[in-house]
Amino acid sequence: MKKIFPLSAIIIIVIVAVTVWRLNRTPAHNPHYDATTCAAVDILGKKPVDDKALLERVRYIITNENNSYAVDQVKYNEDLAKVSVKRYQALSTQQKTFAGQNIDSCIQAMTKGAADKTNQ
Known part of the structure; x- marks a missing residue:
């Protein structure tokens, strides 16, 4: 009995x-969220926004999509x-300018910007 208790x-x-x-780990990265973040930035007028609004x-x-x-x-x-919001906010000013051209360039900027970071 004494040996069973410590093992159990x-x-x-x-x-x-x-x-x-x-339960506490971050789920696997989903690129759909990057694209949605880019769409959200495009909808908000490409101006700087805070994390909560984004x-x-x-x-x-x-x-809405669902x-x-x-x-x-x-x-x-x-x-x-x-x-995804942190990935966008971590982009440099130059990358955000490039990202502001259209959604495709935003996705490219987020992909390239994230390549140097470990937040995937």
């Missing part, structure tokens, strides 16, 4: 640790939206 305690601790790790616009666009025309719906995930 260790197994329970490992299970709890793995569960906590899985997050709200990303949520609005994904929700309600209207999307065949493959993307479930809104606040963590993924925050990662």
